[in-house]
Amino acid sequence: MKEEVLNRFEEKGLDLPFSVLKDGETFTTQKGLPLKSKISQAGTVIFETINAVGGVKIERIEIVGKKKGLLIEVGDEDITGAIFEKREGQVLDDLWNLIKQIKEEKEVAEKPSEKPKVPLSPAILEEFKGILKDYLGDFAERVYQNQLKTQRINLSQIYEDDARRLIFALGKAAGMIIGPTKGKEMTNKLLGKLK
Amino acid sequence: MEILDKIPGIIGYAVVNAQDGSIEEVKGSSTSPLGDLSAFFSSAGEVIGNSLDLGEIDYLSLCYGGHRLVIFQYENKYLGIELEREQDPRAFMEKIKTAITPRIEVGAKPVIEEVKPKPVIELPRSIGSKLQQINLLIGEFGAEGNKNHWLDILNQGLGILAGDLLPMVGVIDEKLTFKEQPPAEKEEEFVQILRTIIDFLVKKAVEEFGSSQARVKVQTVIEKMKQG
Numbered sequence: 001m002k003e004e005v006l007n008r009f010e011e012k013g014l015d016l017p018f019s020v021l022k023d024g025e026t027f028t029t030q031k032g033l034p035l036k037s038k039i040s041q042a043g044t045v046i047f048e049t050i051n052a053v054g055g056v057k058i059e060r061i062e063i064v065g066k067k068k069g070l071l072i073e074v075g076d077e078d079i080t081g082a083i084f085e086k087r088e089g090q091v092l093d094d095l096w097n098l099i100k101q102i103k104e105e106k107e108v109a110e111k112p113s114e115k116p117k118v119p120l121s122p123a124i125l126e127e128f129k130g131i132l133k134d135y136l137g138d139f140a141e142r143v144y145q146n147q148l149k150t151q152r153i154n155l156s157q158i159y160e161d162d163a164r165r166l167i168f169a170l171g172k173a174a175g176m177i178i179g180p181t182k183g184k185e186m187t188n189k190l191l192g193k194l195k
Numbered sequence: 196m197e198i199l200d201k202i203p204g205i206i207g208y209a210v211v212n213a214q215d216g217s218i219e220e221v222k223g224s225s226t227s228p229l230g231d232l233s234a235f236f237s238s239a240g241e242v243i244g245n246s247l248d249l250g251e252i253d254y255l256s257l258c259y260g261g262h263r264l265v266i267f268q269y270e271n272k273y274l275g276i277e278l279e280r281e282q283d284p285r286a287f288m289e290k291i292k293t294a295i296t297p298r299i300e301v302g303a304k305p306v307i308e309e310v311k312p313k314p315v316i317e318l319p320r321s322i323g324s325k326l327q328q329i330n331l332l333i334g335e336f337g338a339e340g341n342k343n344h345w346l347d348i349l350n351q352g353l354g355i356l357a358g359d360l361l362p363m364v365g366v367i368d369e370k371l372t373f374k375e376q377p378p379a380e381k382e383e384e385f386v387q388i389l390r391t392i393i394d395f396l397v398k399k400a401v402e403e404f405g406s407s408q409a410r411v412k413v414q415t416v417i418e419k420m421k422q423g
Contacts, residue, residue, distance in 0.1 A: 035247065042243045049239040053231050060258035062284065063240050065249030083247060139356070142391050146358045150261045152280075169260075172226070173355040177395065 002027040002106060009082075009102050014095060016083040017102060022047055035083070043079055046072065057165060062092070071095055073103050080106065119157040120194075127193050128163075128170070135186045136174055143173050160194060167191055196220065196274070198295055203374040204278055204287065204362045206262065207354075209233040211273040224353035224361055225277045229264065232257065233275025237266050256284040269295065279362055316373050319382050324420070325389035330370045331416040332396050336403075342369060345396075352395040360388045 006017045010029045019027045020043030028036050050058055061072040064086075071092065072081035080103045084095055132140040147169045148155070153162050167190040175183025199208050200222065207223025209230045216238055218230035240255045254267040258280055265284040266275045269292065278287055318326065329349070337345035346366055353361060363375055377385055400409040 038246045041246055045239050045242055049235045053228060053235050056227055056232065056259050058257050058259050060256075061236075062254075062256040063243060063249065064253045064255075064285070065244050065251060066253060067250030068248065070243065070247065070249060083249075138394065139391065142356050142358070142388070146355060149358060152261055176226075176351050176355055177398070 002109075003029065005102055005105050005109065006032075009098055012098055014082040014098050014102075015085050017080075017099070018082065019078055019080045019102075019106065020044075020046075021078045032083075039083075042070070046074070046079055050074065060096070071099055073099050075103065117159050119159055120163055122155070122158065124163065124193060125155070125158065128167070128190055131186060131189050131193070132170065132174070135178060135182060139177055143170065143177070147173060163194060164191070167194075196222075196272075196295070199274075199276070199291070200365050200367050201374060202291065202294060204282060205365070206277040206279070206361055208277065209275040211237055211275065213237070213268055213271050213273050219272070223277065223365065224350040224357065225262070226351075226354040227259065227262065227264070227277065229275050229277055232264055233266050233273055236264075237268075237273040237275070240266065254284055254288050267292075316376050318373060318377070319379075321386045322373075322377060322382060322389065325386055325393065326371060326373070328393055328416060328420060329389065329396065331419055332393065332400075332413070333369075333371070335412045335416050336396070336400050348399050349392070349396065352392050352399075356391050356395060357388055360385050 002019055006019065006027060006029045009017045010031065016032045016035070017029060018032055018039045020040055024040055024044060026036055026040040026043065028039060032039065046061065050056075058074050061070075061074065061081075063070040063072075066086075068086060069084050069092075070081060071084065072079050080099055082095060082099055084090070129140065129144055132144055136143055147153075147166060151162070151166050151169050153166055167187060170190065171183050171187030174186050177183075178186075196208070196210050199205055205223065207221070207225030207227075207229050209218060209222075209232070210220040211218055211230070211234045216234050218234055221230040223229075236255055236257060240252050244250070244252045252268070254265055256266075257264045261280050263278050263280045263282060263284060264275055265278065265288055266273055267288050268274075274291070276287070276291060278284075333342065333345045333349055337343070346369060349371060350366065353364065357364070359381065360377075363373055363377060364371060365374055366372070367374075397409065397413060400412060403409075404412065
């Protein structure tokens with residue numbers, strides 16, 4: 001299935017699309033087969049580097065060389081990307097859009113029986129703000145708005161993953177104002193709202 | 196690399212030795228580990244570039260949340276520059292390279308091109324006064340030889356509180372400075388942000404000096420501001 005999706009996107013204009021799972025399993029198009037083991041190694045390097053840094057949720061990686069480039073969307077369990085030949089007038093955003101589509105198609109294909117994710121009630125954000133106000137007082141609103149923007153939270157549909165990411169970012173920021181112990185206490189209270 | 200402090204749009208940056216991968220400098224208001232990210236990913240980029248025959252690496256760009264880290268080699272260093280995510284990594288890299296490349300004039304010593312804030316930055320009085328207050332507070336709190344510590348606290352505060360203001364300001368010559376003209380429609384918002392930064396600094400001063408000593412220092416700043 002994965003190869004089928006990748007083949008289709010090769011036809012749409014991606015030079016060499018691929019996908020690498022965390023366990024090293026690698027998928028490419030027919031054209032990419034000679035590079036398969038090197039792509040797999042590159043995937044391992046990416047996963048290990050992300051682990052080594054820790055604490056930063058990296059979503060996209062772009063490595064551009066003089067001859068070719070590499071674009072990667074980073075998922076929780078895999079990476080999806082493409083190697084491209086450099087060309088005059090190339091618009092990388094077009095390639096990024098195709099990679100994003102592959103990722104979405106793969107997710108649908110891999111999880112057909114899973115229930116769609118249900119967004120949390122928007123009211124939960126008001127509860128977060130209440131807890132923030134208790135701990136941060138007048139700093140609460142500014143910290144909250146800043147982290148909404150930094151974490152790119154979509155207010156119209158907030159899912160548990162987003163909420164969790166927001167909570168940890170709020171906790172880290174709060175720790176710089178009220179100290180790490182209180183910051184952690186606040187993080188736990190916020191996490192409690194997800195249960 | 197102080198020249199990077201003056202370029203609008205830069206939130207923070209790291210300088211990594213390209214030979215041994217050691218982190219030489221991390222500056223700015225980023226809340227992300229720019230040193231580690233730049234060191235680890237510059238090395239990973241080299242390995243991957245060689246393996247996949249990408250050619251000499253022009254740049255790497257990492258996106259996380261609302262930010263983007265652009266990493267590229269300049270002479271024997273890797274520079275990791277944090278920007279807002281919407282920025283074009285290649286264009287920004289070129290801009291920085293132009294700014295830091297020595298110009299060699301005939302018969303003259305190489306000179307590093309100065310990137311100054313736009314010649315005329317006219318801050319509205321409301322913003323200018325808050326900025327002055329912040330700089331006086333840093334001077335007063337850091338009077339006993341620990342100014343750098345207070346500049347670090349200021350950068351921390353900016354990182355978590357400054358929002359849209361962040362790419363426009365930076366610490367230049369130990370002073371918080373606007374690197375570009377703030378848009379008129381943002382004046383009220385920026386004043387509010389600067390006010391919050393002042394509250395943050397005062398809170399930290401109370402923690403460090405105790406409330407009575409902190410109050411004396413804040414009072415000294417108020418007196419200085421009255422004197423103009």
